[in-house]
Amino acid sequence: MKQYDYLIVGAGLWGSIFAHEATKRGKKCLVIDRRDHTGGNIFCENVEGINVHKYGAHIFHTNDRDIWDYVNSFVEFNRYTNSPVANFNGELYNLPFNMNTFYQLWKVKTPEEAKEKIKQQVEEAGIKDPQNLEEQAISLVGTDIYHKLIKAYTEKQWGRKATELPAFIIKRLPVRFTFDNNYFNDRYQGIPIGGYNKLTEGLLEGIEVRTGVDFFKERETLTALAETVVYTGPIDEYFGFQFGQLEYRSLRFENQLLDQENYQGNAVVNYTDGETPFTRIIEHKHFEFGTQPKTVITHEFPQEWEKGSEPYYPVNDDKNSAIFSQYKALAEQEPNVIFGGRLAEYRYYDMHQVVGSALKKVKVHFD
Numbered sequence: 001m002k003q004y005d006y007l008i009v010g011a012g013l014w015g016s017i018f019a020h021e022a023t024k025r026g027k028k029c030l031v032i033d034r035r036d037h038t039g040g041n042i043f044c045e046n047v048e049g050i051n052v053h054k055y056g057a058h059i060f061h062t063n064d065r066d067i068w069d070y071v072n073s074f075v076e077f078n079r080y081t082n083s084p085v086a087n088f089n090g091e092l093y094n095l096p097f098n099m100n101t102f103y104q105l106w107k108v109k110t111p112e113e114a115k116e117k118i119k120q121q122v123e124e125a126g127i128k129d130p131q132n133l134e135e136q137a138i139s140l141v142g143t144d145i146y147h148k149l150i151k152a153y154t155e156k157q158w159g160r161k162a163t164e165l166p167a168f169i170i171k172r173l174p175v176r177f178t179f180d181n182n183y184f185n186d187r188y189q190g191i192p193i194g195g196y197n198k199l200t201e202g203l204l205e206g207i208e209v210r211t212g213v214d215f216f217k218e219r220e221t222l223t224a225l226a227e228t229v230v231y232t233g234p235i236d237e238y239f240g241f242q243f244g245q246l247e248y249r250s251l252r253f254e255n256q257l258l259d260q261e262n263y264q265g266n267a268v269v270n271y272t273d274g275e276t277p278f279t280r281i282i283e284h285k286h287f288e289f290g291t292q293p294k295t296v297i298t299h300e301f302p303q304e305w306e307k308g309s310e311p312y313y314p315v316n317d318d319k320n321s322a323i324f325s326q327y328k329a330l331a332e333q334e335p336n337v338i339f340g341g342r343l344a345e346y347r348y349y350d351m352h353q354v355v356g357s358a359l360k361k362v363k364v365h366f367d
């Protein structure tokens with residue numbers, strides 16, 4: 001008999017849900033994380049009473065009632081609605097593209113006028129078979145929206161010219177002919193009241209957690225402690241990078257505490273011009289309707305990922321997908337190890353998808 005039924009590597013959302021569900025079923029769990037905190041990428045740092053989203057702004061949204069009820073059973077969510085604003089050389093536009101944006105761009109007031117304007121621009125561009133992201137975007141929404149709101153932002157995000165990016169990156173562009181600035185179409189969205197740490201704390205309540213512990217530094221000892229390992233870290237690292245390193249796109253965050261109450265009047269402002277080096281400024285207090293006397297803002301700079309920097313967005317191109325398939329095949333053969341979460345599955349997951357994925361794995365494993 002080992003000391004624990006499960007050793008859970010990674011106290012992010014995926015690992016925390018698995019630990020919670022296993023504990024609920026009477027299993028003994030040990031959760032470790034190499035960071036000095038739990039929560040993984042949804043962790044918030046408290047600065048002057050403001051929850052600062054340390055690893056990028058996080059907005060929970062889902063269409064799935066069960067997933068919404070599940071997260072709300074640990075902490076109630078507020079009514080935050082994501083309505084980003086774009087700043088293009090000092091001009092402000094509402095996002096996603098909707099009647100407010102079209103009015104700001106062209107002073108059109110009716111859906112018919114807006115549709116006509118877009119149709120005209122798409123026709124004038126005359127792109128029949130889009131060969132790259134630029135042509136694809138113009139063929140969907142015309143030149144004005146593309147040049148003011150898409151081009152530079154996308155180029156900053158990917159670190160490449162839009163003409164060098166494949167067309168498939170933009171399959172469709174949501175265009176709304178109503179005055180609706182709600183970025184998401186999902187039925188439920190919000191931020192945990194009191195911050196995301198409340199969600200993690202709720203999930204991990206009563207479970208033994210050790211932070212600042214790297215699985216690979218004590219692999220044998222830790223593995224020997226439990227019947228089963230649940231691994232939510234990078235899959236290539238687990239297998240010693242034997243097929244090569246999986247690539248990511250990364251971000252750099254610059255936080256500033258400002259001695260003013262309200263900096264930009266919105267949680268998210270995108271900078272869509274080519275001169276500004278960052279893509280967004282996040283003002284964290286607005287996620288929770290904060291009234292603190294100070295404010296914290298974060299400038300977001302996309303950057304290439306190199307060893308040691310945070311892996312944020314998997315590059316799911318052919319090369320990396322082929323490498324991942326090799327690791328996945330090994331993972332399927334690995335006895336007494338369950339792999340899950342964004343790093344072990346090398347895929348971009350929104351939080352609601354992580355909840356869905358972890359609960360599904362729990363169901364398959366226990367029921």
Ligand code: FAD
Nearest residue numbers: 010012013014034040041056058059215233341342350351
């Ligand atoms: P993680 O949170 O990465 O957790 C994995 C944990 O494993 C980490 O804490 C790590 O330290 C630990 N670990 C790894 N290796 C080891 C090891 N060797 N030993 C010990 N511990 C280890 N989703 C939304 O729904 N809405 C959003 O607005 C949103 N915004 C996002 C913005 C950005 C910039 C990014 C990158 C993602 C965003 N997401 C968003 C997605 C969200 O962050 C993820 O879905 C979620 O955090 C993934 O949880 P996870 O447990 O799979 O991974």
